[in-house]
Amino acid sequence: MTQPYRILVVDDEPDLEPLILQRMRRQIRSNEYEFVFAQNGVEALEKLNADPTIDMVLSDINMPKMDGLTLLQQLPGVDPNLRAVIISAYGDMDNIRTAMNRGAFDFVTKPIDFDDLKITIKRTLEHLAEWREALSSRDQLVALQNELSIASQLQQSILPKNPPVTEEYEVSANMEPARNVGGDFYDYFKIDEYVGLVVADVSDKGIPASMFMMSSRTALKGAAIGVREPQMVLAEVNNQLQQDNPTFMFVTLIYALFHPDSGSLTYSIAGHDPPLLLSADGTVTELPLTKGVALGIAPDVVYSQEMVNLEPGDAVVLFTDGVTEAMNADNQQFGMSRLKEVFDDRQPKSAMAANEAVFENVRKFAGDAPQSDDITCLTLRRP
Amino acid sequence: MEFSHDRSGDTLVVNASGRVDGSNASDFLESLQGMFEPGDQKIILDLGGLEYISSAGLRVLLMAAQNLDKQNKSFSICSLTEAVGDVFRISGFDQIINVFPSVADAKQG
Incomplete structure (x- = not known):
């Protein structure tokens, strides 16, 4: 029987404890997670110091005695491998930014969407498991090969896995890792x-x-909250990185x-x-x-x-150079013109069909030639 | 990856040809920096023979450029093929590193 992950929840509002115990009852009953509660940063530090088995901290920001941002600063002193997720007011960019700069792994916003929280906790703990493995491998001075395989698992652990398919829009995303190189990622999230x-x-x-990659993803997700201008988001992420x-x-x-109501994509x-x-x-x-x-x-x-307007039936394909620079045995690149030909007069019936067509054509072109770079493709389609 | 170089006065022109990707990017940087001498003030990297450069290659070029910048030396690249020129244009690296059409332009620039 494996030990449950222990999660310390820090919040001064008394409502959160019963809510978490209720919404997470399945994970608690199946011995996946165990929750510990504290009402402020001071109490949280006491519990952390007394109990080295705590894996992760989920903390509110505004609390008496010691707030969440101060607590974040103290965490590395207790255990540098603790991972923290911050709960913040929606659109509270300044605090989210500070939290990310102080090493928070991720954040959720209030009012808490428990599905989102579950995914965030799961991803944080998956990341933590990979991170611990990476550390232990490093201690053992294992070969680079092993480090790369751990890096690729870290990479997989941050990719979201339930692309939305609604009446208004469909998303499909895939990343096919090269054996040794891990650098691509994709993400999708709702903002209002x-x-x-x-x-x-x-x-x-x-x-x-x-x-x-992890910092890029978190910084972007943080900067994206409440901002309607992608150019501003990128400027912000660039300065952080x-x-x-x-x-x-x-x-x-x-x-x-993407704005599903109007079909506009900026x-x-x-x-x-x-x-x-x-x-x-x-x-x-x-x-x-x-x-x-x-x-x-x-x-x-x-x-x-x-900005581009998507009409019903239109789709947009985002990809990395792993697609266009995929090589065949004759050292030719797949290239932009072949990528366009995949869809020439062949309008895909769904986002998933479009994505599959890209991968199928790249695979067919490359044949037995080794894949030297990650291949990532994300399609958004307006049905 | 092949190199040759030509020095006149305080100007060093390095010709690099072949491919730079993740597998040889650090060797590329080492070879390039190994050619620099203390008296070189202006370093021009002629990439006319370069077939391909990956993001790992761009990164080591940036490292070389920043190192030279710290020593107040000038660094530029020139003679990019269309494919390599596209990589610089799309990545925005042409806004960070000086790019010239030819060695002659780079010498004047």
């Missing part, structure tokens, strides 16, 4: 009546790149915000290949690039954005 979409490619590989980046790691990405690109628009009439267009630089390398970069 909008849907945020991300496809990204981190330079380099291994555990440092995975950690950079480049602050402490002595090895010049960088991430290229597209961030798009996107901003940071050093990434532009998306493809598959129109309902069967034409395929490369959407215009926007002004910007890969994230993390230069301060105060100005990004621009473009």
Whole structure:
């Protein structure tokens, strides 16, 4: 029997404890999670110091005696491998930003959506498990190969796995990792009546790149809250990432915000290949690039954005260069023109069909040639 | 990955050809920096023979550029093929590193 994960919940409002115990009763009964409660940062630190088996902290921000942001600062002193998720008021960007800068792994907003909370806790604990494995491997000085396989598991642990399919929009996303290189990720999340979409490619590989990927994802998710301008989000993420980046790691990405009611899609690109628009009439267009630089390398970069209107039946395909630079045995690249041909006069019937078509064609083209880079593709379609 | 270089006065022109990707990016940086001498003030990297550069390759170029910048030395790249030029344009690296059409332009720039 494995030990349950122990989660310390810190909040001064007495309602949260019964609510968590009730909503998480299945996980508690099946011995997956065990919850411990504290009412403020001081009490939380006491419990953490007394009980080294606590794995994760879920903390509110505003509390008497010691608030959540101060608590965050103290956590590494108790145990550098603790992971924290912050509960914040919706749209409270300043506090979320501070929390992320102080090492929070993720955040949820109030009023708490328990499905979202469950996913966030699960992802945090999955990440923690991978992280512990990475640390123990490092202690044993194992081969680089092993480090890379752990990095790739870290990468998998941050990818969301339930793409939304509604009457208004469909999302389909896949990432096929190369054997040794882990740098791509995708994300999608709801922001009010909008849907945020991300496809990204981190330079380099291994555990440092995975950690950079993690920071990129969290910074973007944080910066995206309540902001309608993707260009502002990218400028913000860029400034956060480049602050402490002595090895010049960088991430290229597209961030798009879709408004299902109107069908408008606004996107901003940071050093990434532009998306493809598959129109309902069967034409395929490369959407215009926007002004910007890969994230993390230069301060105060100005990004621009473009808007496109999706009519019913239109789809947009976001991808990484693993698609266009996939090689066959003759060292030819799959390339943009082959990617466009996948959809030429062949309007996909669903987002999933579009995504599958990309992977199938790349696979067919590459044949037995080894895959040298991650391949990521995300399709958004308006049915 | 192949290199040759040509020095005149305080200007060093390095020709690099082949491919730079994750598998040889650190060797690329080491070889490149191994060619620098203390008297070099202006370093021009001629990438006319470069077939492909991946993001790992861009990253080491950036490291080289920043190192030279710290020593108040000038660094530029030139003669990009269309494919490599696209990589610089799309990634936005052409806004961070000086890019010139030819060695002659880079010498003047």
